[in-house]
Amino acid sequence: MDRTLTIAKREFRGYFNSPAAYIVVCLFLLLLGFFFWSPFFLANRASVRGMFDLMSVLLLPTAPAMTMGLLSEEKRTGTIEVLLTMPVRDSEVILGKFLGALSLLSVLLLLTVAYPLSVSTLGTIDWGPILTGYLALLLQGSAMLAIGVLASSWTDNQLIAFFVAGMMCFALWIVSRFLPFIPQQAAGIIEWISFDYHFRNLVRGVIDTRNVFYFLSVIGLALAMAFRSLESRRWS
Amino acid sequence: MAATTIAGRCLAPAEGRTPKRAGAQRESLDMSEVMIEALDLSKRYDDSLALDKVSMEVRRGEVLGFLGPNGAGKSTTMKILTCFTAPTEGTAKVNGCDIFDDSLGVRKSIGYLPESTALYHDMLVLEYLQFVAEMRGLNGAEQRKQVKKVVEETGLEGVFAKGIQTLSKGYKQRVGLAQALLHEPPILILDEPMSGLDPNQAVEIRDLIKEIGRERTVILSTHNLAEVQVACDRVLIISKGRIVADDTPAGLSERAGKRRYLVTVQKSNGLSETSGCAALEKISGVQRVRSLAAEAEDELSFELLPTTDEDLRAPVFKAAVDNGYTLLDLHREGQNLEQVFRDLTTTESPDPEAHDAAAE
Numbered sequence: 349m350d351r352t353l354t355i356a357k358r359e360f361r362g363y364f365n366s367p368a369a370y371i372v373v374c375l376f377l378l379l380l381g382f383f384f385w386s387p388f389f390l391a392n393r394a395s396v397r398g399m400f401d402l403m404s405v406l407l408l409p410t411a412p413a414m415t416m417g418l419l420s421e422e423k424r425t426g427t428i429e430v431l432l433t434m435p436v437r438d439s440e441v442i443l444g445k446f447l448g449a450l451s452l453l454s455v456l457l458l459l460t461v462a463y464p465l466s467v468s469t470l471g472t473i474d475w476g477p478i479l480t481g482y483l484a485l486l487l488q489g490s491a492m493l494a495i496g497v498l499a500s501s502w503t504d505n506q507l508i509a510f511f512v513a514g515m516m517c518f519a520l521w522i523v524s525r526f527l528p529f530i531p532q533q534a535a536g537i538i539e540w541i542s543f544d545y546h547f548r549n550l551v552r553g554v555i556d557t558r559n560v561f562y563f564l565s566v567i568g569l570a571l572a573m574a575f576r577s578l579e580s581r582r583w584s
Numbered sequence: 585m586a587a588t589t590i591a592g593r594c595l596a597p598a599e600g601r602t603p604k605r606a607g608a609q610r611e612s613l614d615m616s617e618v619m620i621e622a623l624d625l626s627k628r629y630d631d632s633l634a635l636d637k638v639s640m641e642v643r644r645g646e647v648l649g650f651l652g653p654n655g656a657g658k659s660t661t662m663k664i665l666t667c668f669t670a671p672t673e674g675t676a677k678v679n680g681c682d683i684f685d686d687s688l689g690v691r692k693s694i695g696y697l698p699e700s701t702a703l704y705h706d707m708l709v710l711e712y713l714q715f716v717a718e719m720r721g722l723n724g725a726e727q728r729k730q731v732k733k734v735v736e737e738t739g740l741e742g743v744f745a746k747g748i749q750t751l752s753k754g755y756k757q758r759v760g761l762a763q764a765l766l767h768e769p770p771i772l773i774l775d776e777p778m779s780g781l782d783p784n785q786a787v788e789i790r791d792l793i794k795e796i797g798r799e800r801t802v803i804l805s806t807h808n809l810a811e812v813q814v815a816c817d818r819v820l821i822i823s824k825g826r827i828v829a830d831d832t833p834a835g836l837s838e839r840a841g842k843r844r845y846l847v848t849v850q851k852s853n854g855l856s857e858t859s860g861c862a863a864l865e866k867i868s869g870v871q872r873v874r875s876l877a878a879e880a881e882d883e884l885s886f887e888l889l890p891t892t893d894e895d896l897r898a899p900v901f902k903a904a905v906d907n908g909y910t911l912l913d914l915h916r917e918g919q920n921l922e923q924v925f926r927d928l929t930t931t932e933s934p935d936p937e938a939h940d941a942a943a944e
Contacts, residue, residue, distance in 0.1 A: 354718045358704075365706040408730040426702030430763065433666040433698075434719045582670040584629070 351436045352444040359418065359448025372413050373456055377405055384463060394471025395454065396464045400481040400551045404543070407489050408521060413514035415496025416451055416506045418445040419578070423504035432578075442497060442575045446567075449493045457485055477553035484550035487563035488543050492517045494570035499576040517543075520566075599679065619771055619801040620665060624674035626826075626838035627660050634660045637674065642818075644770070647797035649816035649833075650805035653929050657825040658759045659699055660775050660807040665803070666696045672787060678768055680847040695764030701756050705749035709740060709759055712748060713766065720767040736763040737792065740850055754785040765796070774804040778811055790815045809925060813837065839924050845888040845896055848878065848913035849904060863907050867899045883912060895936040 363369035384399050431441060464478050492513075499513035500506075524542035527535050528529035541546050546559040620642040627635040635657045642648050650658045663669045665678055667687040672885060675682060680691035704712055713734065717727045735744050735806065738758040743751060757777065764772055778786045779792065793802060793815055812819050813833040821829040829836070857875040862871045868892055870929060876885040890896050897914060904911040 351719055358707075358715050361711075362704070362706055370777075425705070426698060427704055428702075429663075429668055429698040430702060430716075430760075431664075431719075433668050433689045433691055433694070433696045434716070435721075436719060437688070505718070534858035569766065577904065581668075584669075 352440045352447065355441060355444025356447035356451065359445060360451045363452050364503040369452060372410055376410050376456060377459060379406055380460060386494060394467050394473050396467050396473065396478060400485060402490055403485055404488060404547055407492055408517055411489055411492035411517065412450045412496045413508045415493050415500055415513060416510040417451065418497055419500040420504050420506050420509045438578045439575050442571055442578060446494060446497050446571060450490055453493060454487045457482060477551065480555055481551045484547050487560065488547050491563050491566040494567040498570045501574040531548050589678060603781055619644050620676065620678050622676040624678060625661065625664055626673040627664065634825055638827055640820060640827065642801055642803060644801055645799060647794065647802045649819045650803060651807065651812055651819055651925065652822035653807065656822045656907045658822055659775055662775050662805065666694055667691055668771055692942060693769055694771045694773055695769040697760045697764045697774045697777055701760040703748045703756060703759055709744045709749055712759065713762060716763045717766050722767060725744040730766050734765045737765065738762040753780045754782065755779060759788065770800055772800060772802045774802065776806055777804055778806060778808065781939045809922060821925065821928050828928045835845065836924060843890060843916055845900060845916050847886045847900055849884050849887060850910035851884055852884045855909060857884060859865040860886060861918065864888060867896065868904050869894055869896050931938060
């Protein structure tokens, strides 16, 4: 566990050693600010409901950008050889990388708290759904990061990792919008595997264990697959 | 007679016990302890065989040099011993831990410098060493002590506050070495530690490795023969995934120091390759004769390997005259290390003798 945290810490610090993390975070906040505030005064309601939907879309490119280099860069430069010949389990490496990215995501989400705070000065807002909204974002973001770690474990090219992870996340996010075109029998299943369905429930202010469980399963599954992919180097 | 039989009888069980006793001695006398034991390691990548049943033993305090052309299997062997990859067949024990059953144990007892000297370029030297120390379970005062020690050992004092990406190749190599030394591992595995260094740096690193190799086991790979001679106690030459030679550098030089005689005679009636070989083999002091590809069509060339250091030129000349050969050329030459290396690594067969026979 110590080693997992050591890896996570290194990744987290690594983000801020290069401009990449600053660019990603700033771009996210700028776009969020623009798209959230520009219709805000037209609606003339002190509500942040739209912010969560917006953030869930913005995470689609942001999360893969955070994870794209985690393993692929180590593979490309060869540092993975040093890392994996240290007394550390492959699972600890995967978990450490994931936690490193998760801490950056947490920082990003923390920065956006400024928006609900400023809205609360304009009128009374209900903090309950905001808390569950952040929980939803954290869960969906984590699931996206786990998928990103998985994509990063497949290749030694950051860009490929970014696009593969982005496409997978996008597919899981958009699939619920295709429900009208899907046969009745399959619709239930398709809806259930989409991010959006579980996300919406949580944003509404309802913490349903089924929704939480869904996101945790996606995280678990993606990380387990990343672990297998990392481990497979030994047998190739 | 009776006394000798009794003595013989008494000896027999004692002899039976000797190996055990030697084993017990080995444990107390740790310099002869086997630190790395590989058994029939094979590695197959898709359809090519990178390693073919490589077995070896390396003892404590031994600096072992892996020599071989690129793609011979040096790095693959090292990757297997460091548990980065697994052999297709065979197994190995490192410091008593099996690479399959106790890979963490193996990795705790090794320090590894991979071929590419890959480092995290976004970190400072100090940060990087602290990270590795933490990964190795060194914390607090112990970590500071060890980091300070390896920084001094590898001469990184001047650069430890610099970014790794700004360092020269030589310094990067030193950081890689420092990283491998941090936890004072009993075994060091260094993949081409001296490649890409200027001669002065190479000498420094080599001396450092020798120093380290006094109490610890070091495996290093290189394709520089001179380095091996200076730095290693033992040399394994690997070619096409097989060990083709296992010798001390002195032994290799001896092999290299052997003279050979090249004889060229004019082709004539009654003189064929085989009869020529037979005639030349009769000269006393000649161990082996083989015919070489002649430069011209009406010539025959032979290579003679002597058994002793005695000068064979006069006897060869005499033999040629006695047999009525027209001697065109006769000279003596020393075989150098490069030649031995080439001989050993350009053959399919692991046995140089067999190769010579095949060439005939």
